[in-house]
Every structure is written in C-alpha cells, then in structure tokens.
Amino acid sequence: QVQLQESGPGLVKPSETLSLTCTVSGGSISNYYWSWIRQPAGKGLEWIGRIHTSGSANNNPSLKSRLTMSVDTSKNQSSLKLTSVTAADTAVYYCAREVDRGSGRWFDPWGQGTLVTVSS
C-alpha cells in the first residue's frame, strides 16, 4: 500500500528556511493533492497547504507568503519550504495524501511525521 515518509533537518535556526521532503512509496504520486499538516507539541493539527501534481496549490493564509510547495513526479516526492521561521514553527510536520471522491475528500495515508525544532 502507499506509504509516505517525511525527511529533512530536525533543527532550523530562527529566520532561516525550513525544508522538508515527503517521499511516496508503493504507488504513484500523480493525480493527487499532497498536503502538509503540522502539530506543535501537545496541541492540535494545523493544515499548512497542499499541492497537486498538476502544479495547482493552496496555502493556509495564516502563513502568508512564507510557504512554497513543489512536487517532483520523477522522484515521487513532494516538498515544502517555509521561510523566516520562528519558534512558533516548531512542530511535528506530517505529509498526507488527500483522496478526492464524489462523496468527499479526506487525508489518507499520513506519513509518520518529523519533528522540526526552531532554535539557535
């Protein structure tokens, strides 16, 4: 079955750029939206944004213009870049596939998540 794996630096300095990659295995990345979702320690889930393999993307307005996402179908990977990070960006970051059927849209599967800490 499809599996997702996030990867990237676990520690980022304030004001720098957070970069993460989601590698998809067991299936094709094509024709889906791939979302990024984060969760600060002890808190709830926040949707960051999504990108389709066609290039169409949607960002959470709360992140303003700090977010860039991309997809590489040749590598079966989706990537996220978040600029000008602060301590408030410290969280576990998940990638998830958004399944879209006539009856609805949902996140499945999810990656295991990767902890990113913003600290000097």
Add this chain to the structure above:
Amino acid sequence: DIQMTQSPSSLSASVGDRVTITCRASQNISSYLNWYQQKAGKAPNLLIYAASSLQSGVPSRFSGSGSGTDFTLTISSLQPEDFATYYCQQSYSTPRTFGQGTEVEFK
C-alpha cells in the same frame, strides 16, 4: 475560514462504555467531514470519511453521522485500544481545518 468546534475537549470513560463526540462547523459543510484517531507519538489515522463512511479496516464499533453543521462520532463499546485523541476535519473548502481534538481517557 471554517471553524470546527469539538465537544467535549476531554472525557473519561470505561471499557464497554458508549462514547459520543460532537463536532460543529461554523457554516454548512454538507457531508465534507472526516474523523481521525491519534495515539500518542503517532500520526492521525482516518476512521470515518464523508461524515458516515467507515474507512476500510476500522472496527464497526465506530460510526459517524450528521450533515450540514452538526456531526457526531460514536464508539458503541469502548475498547482499551480506543483511548486516544479524536479530531474532526472539514474538507468543504480550503484552508482545511480541524477541530481542537477530544481526548478519551480511562476512567
């Protein structure tokens, strides 16, 4: 943005109890409502999609209902492995939004 409000924020229950969690959307989201279970240190896992459809592999003691703005997740007979945090999520529009979570604790 569509705000999702869950209640209660936490509850204490015993094995075998019937548990009900509610989720209210700030506007009509039709049936674009999903439920996830999250255990400590793990990623969320899809339980219910499109308000009432049971995800493959999820035990039938889990059920979902509702449409429009009011939704319910019910666990008919709580099992030891069900102690976790549950989140609702709307997929009607972007930004996608989640409820704040309901922690189900052992009484």
